[in-house]
Amino acid sequence: MKKILFLFVLGVFFFVPSLSVQAAEEFLYICGPCSRNFVPIAEDVIQELALEDNVHIKLVSCLGACTASPVVEFKGEIYGHMTKEKLFALLRSYFTL
Numbered sequence: 001m002k003k004i005l006f007l008f009v010l011g012v013f014f015f016v017p018s019l020s021v022q023a024a025e026e027f028l029y030i031c032g033p034c035s036r037n038f039v040p041i042a043e044d045v046i047q048e049l050a051l052e053d054n055v056h057i058k059l060v061s062c063l064g065a066c067t068a069s070p071v072v073e074f075k076g077e078i079y080g081h082m083t084k085e086k087l088f089a090l091l092r093s094y095f096t097l
């Protein structure tokens, strides 16, 4: 009986953590040529929302909306004239914060 109980506890110890839901990891692409200055703002937003483990900033080449700087791409959508407030709303909405 002790052996069965031991195996049960061992099973719970190893399998329950693997069943936990992992938060999504996403990339926020920022246009390097025209929107590089938006990087520190985006970093602030990500930090204030405590999403450092979930959202990673990546500078990329032209996103095709050059007249709408700052330009970012998130989840396949291009967003122009990005502001700190808009990014807050976007990330809050996506991560349901």
Ligand code: FES
Pocket: 031, 032, 033, 034, 035, 061, 062, 063, 064, 065, 066, 067, 069, 071
């Ligand atoms: S150079 Fe930034 S979107 Fe084209």
